[in-house]
Amino acid sequence: MILRLPKNLVRKGLYIEAVECPSHEFARRRFMVETQEDLNAIRMSSAVDILVSQKKSQIDVLALLKQAPPQYHRQANPADPQMLEIKGALSDAVLSMHRGMSEAAAGRLDMSQIADAAASARQAVEAAPDLFVQVTRLKAKDKASYMHSISVAGLMTEMAARLELDDDLIDEIGRAGILHDLGKLLIPNAILNKPGKLNAAEMRMMRSHPEIGYRHMKKLGGVSDLILDVCRLHHEALDGSGYPLGLKDEQIGIAVRICTVCDVFDALTSVRSYKGAWSASDALTWMYDRPNLFDRKLVLRLSSMLN
Numbered sequence: 533m534i535l536r537l538p539k540n541l542v543r544k545g546l547y548i549e550a551v552e553c554p555s556h557e558f559a560r561r562r563f564m565v566e567t568q569e570d571l572n573a574i575r576m577s578s579a580v581d582i583l584v585s586q587k588k589s590q591i592d593v594l595a596l597l598k599q600a601p602p603q604y605h606r607q608a609n610p611a612d613p614q615m616l617e618i619k620g621a622l623s624d625a626v627l628s629m630h631r632g633m634s635e636a637a638a639g640r641l642d643m644s645q646i647a648d649a650a651a652s653a654r655q656a657v658e659a660a661p662d663l664f665v666q667v668t669r670l671k672a673k674d675k676a677s678y679m680h681s682i683s684v685a686g687l688m689t690e691m692a693a694r695l696e697l698d699d700d701l702i703d704e705i706g707r708a709g710i711l712h713d714l715g716k717l718l719i720p721n722a723i724l725n726k727p728g729k730l731n732a733a734e735m736r737m738m739r740s741h742p743e744i745g746y747r748h749m750k751k752l753g754g755v756s757d758l759i760l761d762v763c764r765l766h767h768e769a770l771d772g773s774g775y776p777l778g779l780k781d782e783q784i785g786i787a788v789r790i791c792t793v794c795d796v797f798d799a800l801t802s803v804r805s806y807k808g809a810w811s812a813s814d815a816l817t818w819m820y821d822r823p824n825l826f827d828r829k830l831v832l833r834l835s836s837m838l839n
């Protein structure tokens with residue numbers, strides 16, 4: 533379990549996942565605090581919190597957590613009602629998504645199960661978006677791809693709700709989130725899960741997933757234009773540097789923009805084979821600093837959702 537602690541509780545023997553600074557002044561991640569210099573560097577940083585791995589630390593993190601103010605406690609309390617609700621809704625979402633997608637590659641996509649998965653994702657995020665992000669960032673490896681889509685769908689619906697979009701549209705945006713990476717089902721696992729760097733051909737294949745997913749769903753029929761757009765265009769960027777079409781600015785609609793921001797945020801804050809998890813504030817800062825790629829208003833909206 534990765535736990536958040538106030539930085540004044542930093543001790544030797546803690547394994548640091550990230551020091552949550554508003555800027556990138558503290559670049560070191562994933563290390564054991566071993567020396568007085570490590571302690572000083574963390575204490576002198578502008579960070580408020582540190583993220584530590586309970587498993588990899590050499591001291592009792594839960595005992596240390598007891599010294600933290602009350603708002604830090606619920607993350608470690610499996611009986612916290614909001615935590616239980618989020619976890620329950622997320623397992624419902626995984627189950628529905630599994631049912632809905634189990635034969636998707638063969639051409640059978642059960643949209644009612646996809647809608648159930650999106651509704652459960654919405655239920656999971658509504659009560660406490662910050663806690664939702666904490667839970668979904670720790671994805672079990674076998675469930676990682678489903679959980680990524682569920683996490684993105686949850687964040688998308690919450691953002692759509694905060695933007696006061698119509699309820700039907702919010703629901704459709706949730707389904708779009710569940711289905712945005714459908715094309716990855718059709719990419720060989722050897723490429724999807726390759727631990728090292730992809731070669732040029734593999735990268736091309738990987739980058740074809742939006743178009744593959746779009747064509748697959750279009751062939752299946754009965755999928756709305758919004759869902760098709762989100763699937764095909766979620767890797768576009770506002771300055772035209774994205775793929776597959778290189779669209780720009782107003783050519784990229786609101787649902788696609790919401791997906792892009794939530795997708796990248798979830799990717800950055802999750803552990804992947806090639807990187808550790810970034811803190812939410814680092815991910816938001818990184819995205820905010822790139823208005824050429826992401827809609828800044830939506831990055832700010834996400835930030836206000838999580839604070």
Ligand SMILES: [Fe+2]
Nearest residue numbers: 712713766767
């Ligand atoms: Fe994608």
